[in-house]
Amino acid sequence: EAGVAQSPRYKIIEKRQSVAFWCNPISGHATLYWYQQILGQGPKLLIQFQNNGVVDDSQLPKDRFSAERLKGVDSTLKIQPAKLEDSAVYLCASTWGASANEQFFGPGTRLTVL
Amino acid sequence: GEDVEQSLFLSVREGDSSVINCTYTDSSSTYLYWYKQEPGAGLQLLTYIFSNMDMKQDQRLTVLLNKKDKHLSLRIADTQTGDSAIYFCSTDSWGKFQFGAGTQVVVTP
Numbered sequence: 001e002a003g004v005a006q007s008p009r010y011k012i013i014e015k016r017q018s019v020a021f022w023c024n025p026i027s028g029h030a031t032l033y034w035y036q037q038i039l040g041q042g043p044k045l046l047i048q049f050q051n052n053g054v055v056d057d058s059q060l061p062k063d064r065f066s067a068e069r070l071k072g073v074d075s076t077l078k079i080q081p082a083k084l085e086d087s088a089v090y091l092c093a094s095t096w097g098a099s100a101n102e103q104f105f106g107p108g109t110r111l112t113v114l
Numbered sequence: 115g116e117d118v119e120q121s122l123f124l125s126v127r128e129g130d131s132s133v134i135n136c137t138y139t140d141s142s143s144t145y146l147y148w149y150k151q152e153p154g155a156g157l158q159l160l161t162y163i164f165s166n167m168d169m170k171q172d173q174r175l176t177v178l179l180n181k182k183d184k185h186l187s188l189r190i191a192d193t194q195t196g197d198s199a200i201y202f203c204s205t206d207s208w209g210k211f212q213f214g215a216g217t218q219v220v221v222t223p
Binding site: 004031041055056089101103 | 216
């Protein structure tokens with residue numbers, strides 16, 4: 001079974017630039033999560049999708065971050081414009097359903113904002 | 115304070131047992147998890163415990179849950195150098211996951 005795929009693995013940009021990350025969850029997984037993991041901290045939920053609908057985006061900084069999952073499969077997370085404090089690893093995870101008990105994580109995208 | 119708290123660092127000698135502790139605030143958590151993260155990788159689920167259990171054993175791993183004190187621990191028996199990683203405690207309240215800051219475990223020969 002293929003795991004959660006993310007790309008790119010690394011990205012370096014200058015502040016005020018835009019960046020997009022892509023995630024392809026495990027086939028059949030209805031729920032998809034985007035997390036931000038700042039160095040030395042645990043993952044912090046940015047947004048949760050159930051199929052193509054948003055379940056929770058309460059911690060997503062909506063003035064600069066956006067995410068979509070148009071067909072209920074893969075997802076993109078965008079930052080526009082980026083700030084220095086956005087430097088982090090962005091992790092995508094998926095589960096079978098909204099209350100399923102195992103999250104499968106992708107390898108993450110490491111973003112550095114200069 | 116933080117919703118899920120862990121000590122930041124643990125040093126253990128190869129062959130000894132490691133115990134990693136976690137406290138949490140969300141009493142509605144249905145499951146509690148331990149994840150392992152190696153450098154440059156995502157989180158990997160190690161084990162989990164349902165909230166109505168107080169202990170779960172899985173090979174070298176033992177999870178203890180004290181629901182009254184909202185305290186979770188992970189014991190790794192016969193710790194090996196391959197166990198060096200960051201370990202995250204996580205709560206799950208009906209599909210909403212919260213993570214601690216992680217405990218870095220360093221195994222020395």
